[in-house]
Amino acid sequence: MSAVRLISRRVESLDEDLVKLAEICELVIKAFAAxxxxxxxxxxxxxxxxxVHLATGTECTNWDVPEDALGFHAISSSRRYDSEEDEYYVNTSERHEVFINLEAGRHLLNRSGPWLECDLEAWLVTIPHEVFHALEWIQETGGLTPDEVYAARVTDGDEWPEVVSKVLRAIDKRLENGQQSGPSSEFGAxxxxxxxxxxxxxxxxQDLVAELCATLYGNKENMSLRV
Known part of the structure; x- marks a missing residue:
């Protein structure tokens, strides 16, 4: 029987407050995995x-994603040029993986002064959001990683951007066909x-939210504490 397992990984050298944010992210990952x-x-x-990598802006740069992105589903880097080999290439993900940007989360929470429960929830929604992107990719490709999809389809003569676009268009079509609401926003359906x-x-x-607040603030009543 097929199943999905979420594996949480922290990058090295997180400072003290990012470690605390990583701890609450791990609570969300555990709940979502179940x-x-x-x-x-x-x-x-x-x-x-x-x-699920609990990471920083450095990992965003490695995947050519804006450093202030809250998170992303890793598929490939942008097109790069190798001067020694005189050729263009892309780095493709050999695993199903998503990245949660702890530094961007801290910046989002800090911008309004004291950390608030609503801001915390708004940021942590990034975790299920990005995992859902990975699950849609898995469903569309039959479980193939981005690198496996590329290896399977490049023989058809497709360049990498078109290989990705075909998968993403198929996901768009499937989700839009099941959509019951009105027109989509600027970000797409x-x-x-x-x-x-x-x-x-x-x-x-709600039980998870209470646990998160207890971990971060000590109790739900004291919502003005910083990490």
Whole structure:
């Protein structure tokens, strides 16, 4: 029987407050890993690991993602040039993995002064949001990683951007066909659907929210403490 396992990884050399943020992220990852949302469709006939990296802006740079991104599903880097080999290349992810930017989360929480529960929840929704992106990729590709998809389809003559676009367009079409709401926002229907799905999941996790606040603030009444 196929299954998804979430594996949490911290990057090295996190400062004290980022370690605290990593701890509360790990509580969210644990809760999400145990939820029904982690089920796979029958067409995925193998078990799959999804790595959730608790990272910093450095990892964003490595994947050519803006340093202030709250998180991202790693598929590939942008097109790069190797001067020694005189050729262009892309780095493709050999695993199913998402990155949560702890530094961007800290910046978001700090901008309004004392950390508030609503800001904390708004940031932590990034975790299920990015994992949902990975799950949609897994469903569409039958569990193949981005690197495996590239290896399987490059023989058809497709360049890497088109290989990715084909998968993402198929996801867009499938999600839009199941959408019951009105027009999508500027971010597109897929982003809207996944964001709403992540928020809906978080809204049902009141016990988790209480645990997060107890871990971060000591108790739910004292909401003005910083890490």
């Amino acid at each position: 939820s029904a949302e982690m089920s796979l469709p029958e067409r995925v006939d193998k078990s799959v690991d999804v790595y 897929t982003e809207d659907i996944i964001e709403q799905r992540a928020r809906d999941w978080f809204l049902g996790q």
